[in-house]
Amino acid sequence: MYESMLNFPSGLFGEFERLRRELDDVFGASGMPAGIRSVAPGTLPAINVGKTPSSVEIYAFAPGIDPSKVDVTVDRGLLRIAGERASAVPEDDAKVTVYSRERSTGSFYRTVSLPDDVDASQVRASYRDGVLQISIPRRESTQPKRITVQ
């Protein structure tokens, strides 16, 4: 079973996934310790973290937000992303019938703990196609160096 970012796996297993999640809520997560800042599966925006030898890359999948209003801060090894998204569905309009309101609205807040070797003063963030991409370079001295054998 994979956990979908969007809580809607398609096909036959969608129902089982939903049942599993509901049971998880009732009986609590499996006894393994989780990261102290980890969130319930399916919290939006979904986050992917990757690394290259020279940087740490964080992708927050947050479509339809105003990038100037997102708060990205790095504080003592912790990256925080906070923002909000307004609903695009017209409310209280008698002439409009709403059939589905699945897209999340309201404020969001995610944190990612960063490894010790990042240079927090050089964070670069960009927003493209609904993905907030945050790139933090890793300090020079910790990058792997090749040692030549005489």
Place this chain on the structure above:
Amino acid sequence: MSTQRAIQKTQEQETRSVLPRVDVFEDESGITLLADLPGVPRDKLEIKVEGDTLLIDGTVQPQTPEGLEAVYAEVRVPRLRRSFTLSRELDSARVDANLKDGVLTLRIPKQAHAQPRRIAIQAG
């Protein structure tokens, strides 16, 4: 035997997809559909109307630098697909699509004859 299983697994991975979340609402002149498709660039999005079925099919492809190694991934299925059946009073030939910041806005107008019309009552 195991290569056959490996081929089947790759095929399954290629067709695995996730349903994007949508908002759908209708007003007098048509239906508006908003779909969350983060990370899908315009050239990786296909919108097809076949008969009375509307299909949205996008591939998530964020910009990744050279040598990127995944550390933690909540998005693991890079394909967003969802289809809808359009009822006959919708004019599927005049669908208007706009993709901005990962949000697809589709506007499907009603056929001209299906729009509400007030019928004037003749006197006498």
